[in-house]
Amino acid sequence: MATATYPPPPPFYRLYKKYSEDPKSAPEPPPPIEGNYQLFGATYTTDDVLPSLEEQGVRQLYPKGPNVDFKKELRALNRELQLHILELADILIERPSQYARRVEDISLIFKNLHHLLNSLRPHQARATLIHILELQIQRRKQAVEDIKRRREEAQRLLKEALGTLDGQ
Numbered sequence: 001m002a003t004a005t006y007p008p009p010p011p012f013y014r015l016y017k018k019y020s021e022d023p024k025s026a027p028e029p030p031p032p033i034e035g036n037y038q039l040f041g042a043t044y045t046t047d048d049v050l051p052s053l054e055e056q057g058v059r060q061l062y063p064k065g066p067n068v069d070f071k072k073e074l075r076a077l078n079r080e081l082q083l084h085i086l087e088l089a090d091i092l093i094e095r096p097s098q099y100a101r102r103v104e105d106i107s108l109i110f111k112n113l114h115h116l117l118n119s120l121r122p123h124q125a126r127a128t129l130i131h132i133l134e135l136q137i138q139r140r141k142q143a144v145e146d147i148k149r150r151r152e153e154a155q156r157l158l159k160e161a162l163g164t165l166d167g168q
Contacts (some may be wrong), residue, residue: 004057015027031047033046034046035047050115050118050119050121052112053112053115054112056107058111058112058115060109060112060115061077061080061108061109061112062076062077062112062116064164068116070116070119070120073116074113074116074117077109077112077113078113080109081106081109081110081113084102084105084106084109085106087102087104088102088106
């Protein structure tokens, strides 16, 4: 059945037999999952919490706390990354067998950069939502203005038509 060109519908289609006659006869969708769940042998959670670097076993290179200056820290990590990449190039030229430590340092910097950027995701989502809502408001205001303009034009044309008919 699974390899047939046109396989039969799944057995639960019978639950929707009378849907065209009575749309409320279909079963309700399952409730949303809350908390932990298993997927392909791994445990996941529905809570969107960014784990700290320590929880992931990574050393944090920027200060801890809620008042982190993201712009300053991202710039500092970027400069440090550039420096480490230049040092890696020098080591690869002079002592190629000693590159592993520099690669680990670069990996640590990248993990810290990604964590900082992921910390900004909620702010990015809010800013995107605000932008979308502002665009929708602007489009609706333009649509209202367009409707008003067309209504005035239609009223003007009607008055001209009435004036022409009265003049005859």
